[in-house]
Amino acid sequence: MVTRRARTEVLVESGPALAHELAGLIEAACPVRVVVPPRQGLVMNQVRETARMSRFYLGEALMSECRVRIGDAEGIGVVLGADGAFARSLAVIDAAYAADPAPVPLAEVDERIQAAGRVLERKRAAAAARIQRSRVDFDEMGGQDMSVQAVVK
Amino acid sequence: MGYVAVSGGEQAIAASLDLTELKRVGAGRSIEVETILAALPELVEQVESEGSLWAPEVAATAVKQAQGSVEEAVFLMRAYRSTLERLYTSRVIDTDTMRVDRRISAAFKDIAGGQILGATRDYSHRLIEFELADETPADVRERAAELERALAAEPQAEAAAAQTRVPRVLTYLREIDMVRSYPLDDTEPVDITKTPLAFPAPRSVILQALSRGLTQAVIAIGYAAIRGFGLSHPTVGELRHGTVAVTIDAPGSDAPTEDDAYYLGAIPVTEVESLIVSDEVDDRGNHRSALDVGYGLVVGDDESKAIAMSVLDHSLRADDVRYPTQDQEFVLYHIDGVEATGFISHLKLPHYVTFQSKLDAALRSIAEPEKGGEADA
Numbered sequence: 001m002v003t004r005r006a007r008t009e010v011l012v013e014s015g016p017a018l019a020h021e022l023a024g025l026i027e028a029a030c031p032v033r034v035v036v037p038p039r040q041g042l043v044m045n046q047v048r049e050t051a052r053m054s055r056f057y058l059g060e061a062l063m064s065e066c067r068v069r070i071g072d073a074e075g076i077g078v079v080l081g082a083d084g085a086f087a088r089s090l091a092v093i094d095a096a097y098a099a100d101p102a103p104v105p106l107a108e109v110d111e112r113i114q115a116a117g118r119v120l121e122r123k124r125a126a127a128a129a130r131i132q133r134s135r136v137d138f139d140e141m142g143g144q145d146m147s148v149q150a151v152v153k
Numbered sequence: 154m155g156y157v158a159v160s161g162g163e164q165a166i167a168a169s170l171d172l173t174e175l176k177r178v179g180a181g182r183s184i185e186v187e188t189i190l191a192a193l194p195e196l197v198e199q200v201e202s203e204g205s206l207w208a209p210e211v212a213a214t215a216v217k218q219a220q221g222s223v224e225e226a227v228f229l230m231r232a233y234r235s236t237l238e239r240l241y242t243s244r245v246i247d248t249d250t251m252r253v254d255r256r257i258s259a260a261f262k263d264i265a266g267g268q269i270l271g272a273t274r275d276y277s278h279r280l281i282e283f284e285l286a287d288e289t290p291a292d293v294r295e296r297a298a299e300l301e302r303a304l305a306a307e308p309q310a311e312a313a314a315a316q317t318r319v320p321r322v323l324t325y326l327r328e329i330d331m332v333r334s335y336p337l338d339d340t341e342p343v344d345i346t347k348t349p350l351a352f353p354a355p356r357s358v359i360l361q362a363l364s365r366g367l368t369q370a371v372i373a374i375g376y377a378a379i380r381g382f383g384l385s386h387p388t389v390g391e392l393r394h395g396t397v398a399v400t401i402d403a404p405g406s407d408a409p410t411e412d413d414a415y416y417l418g419a420i421p422v423t424e425v426e427s428l429i430v431s432d433e434v435d436d437r438g439n440h441r442s443a444l445d446v447g448y449g450l451v452v453g454d455d456e457s458k459a460i461a462m463s464v465l466d467h468s469l470r471a472d473d474v475r476y477p478t479q480d481q482e483f484v485l486y487h488i489d490g491v492e493a494t495g496f497i498s499h500l501k502l503p504h505y506v507t508f509q510s511k512l513d514a515a516l517r518s519i520a521e522p523e524k525g526g527e528a529d530a
Contacts, residue, residue, distance in 0.1 A: 040237060043417060045399055059202075080418030135270075
């Protein structure tokens with residue numbers, strides 16, 4: 001099973017359609033109770049700066065949250081933006097991972113998330129390769145070695 | 154003379170609001186929020202940066218409602234923000250994990266990971282492309298497909314790119330002790346949205362205020378600091394643009410871990426580490442030249458603002474009022490867009506009583522010149 005950090009990243013970055021589909025599979029197999037209906041709020045982003053290594057607040061972001069239960073297991077769905085339905089589906093999937101015993105479709109859900117993760121990685125690699133096209137090649141200019149490594153030596 | 158309540162303006166105000174709305178709709182054209190997001194992303198990001206709220210659809214709607222006025226759109230964003238509950242504070246974002254799509258150094262030609270220009274106008278001709286006036290959505294789609302084909306990479310290049318990590322220029326300078334290393338400082342940041350400004354301001358306040366400051370004010374004051382009204386002349390050690398992940402700890406967890414965190418999404422940021430030659434005093438009291446680092450981090454794409462922020466970060470550490478650019482009160486009080494435009498804007502509101510009092514005093518000083526000083530008293 002993937003970690004929650006990795007799983008939620010794949011689900012959020014893959015967009016709501018996948019989450020709705022997987023939540024639908026889970027809800028068809030077990031009852032889901034909404035504890036906190038979808039709502040909008042803010043998350044304050046805190047950052048570590050690299051000059052003095054201290055922390056500061058960069059500013060807030062709009063987010064949506066929903067909390068549900070499958071049996072005694074609580075699931076939380078959180079996502080940037082105003083999409084309560086997306087947050088609800090994320091909460092259902094999160095609850096399914098926390099539920100004991102695990103709902104029947106969980107193995108399929110996990111497999112689908114891992115597959116979506118591979119698609120996401122391929123997309124990111126393609127985007128990164130495109131960006132690398134704009135990498136400067138100084139090789140032909142010759143002259144003095146002005147690299148940071150040369151200075152270190 | 155006391156305050157006198159007046160009425161009678163309601164009808165005029167209602168008509169004025171109607172006239173404002175007519176200005177928006179009068180031409181019979183409407184622009185979709187999605188179009189604003191797609192076509193004017195940097196305008197939307199500026200509104201989010203100064204509004205201190207990452208919410209692209211809301212910011213684009215604010216731009217539409219404000220008829221393109223950044224000042225008004227930022228005001229709308231700040232007002233909207235105040236209606237929402239803060240549900241979470243994120244885990245500390247480590248910008249080392251940024252998904253970088255542009256990074257350059259003005260200090261070194263060759264840097265590990267390379268100079269990656271990414272999308273930039275730095276090398277473009279600043280000539281108006283008049284053919285854009287007749288561009289259609291079909292033209293846009295065709296051009297996008299053409300560019301995607303031109304920029305497509307080989308699968309091997311994709312695999313290599315996926316593994317690429319870009320170490321910081323600062324790391325090397327810290328290795329040779331030209332830039333001082335600091336231990337992690339986990340002092341809880343002060344939040345200027347909850348705590349009034351007080352001076353000297355803690356570092357967290359300075360950085361938060363600069364980051365959400367009025368873009369052109371931050372740039373102008375940063376420029377002044379470099380030009381001679383301050384002591385900071387920076388070299389951009391590294392400038393990075395990319396996205397950073399926003400994550401939160403699992404609520405109620407006693408020992409939260411990264412693996413157990415929730416990922417909410419990613420926001421685009423521009424980060425700058427400026428290097429400024431400075432005099433350092435070591436433990437034995439010896440002076441030596443070293444490089445100090447000015448730090449800038451802004452939401453969105455605005456590199457000028459991020460660089461100016463890094464200049465002012467360094468400048469304000471001096472907190473020396475001989476130069477306005479080093480005076481925390483001067484800089485931090487005046488760069489907030491809503492504070493500045495709000496105060497300037499209030500000058501349009503009725504000041505009948507105070508003005509008449511001033512006028513009365515001035516008239517009396519003319520009528521009784523020998524008692525002019527007393528009229529002011």
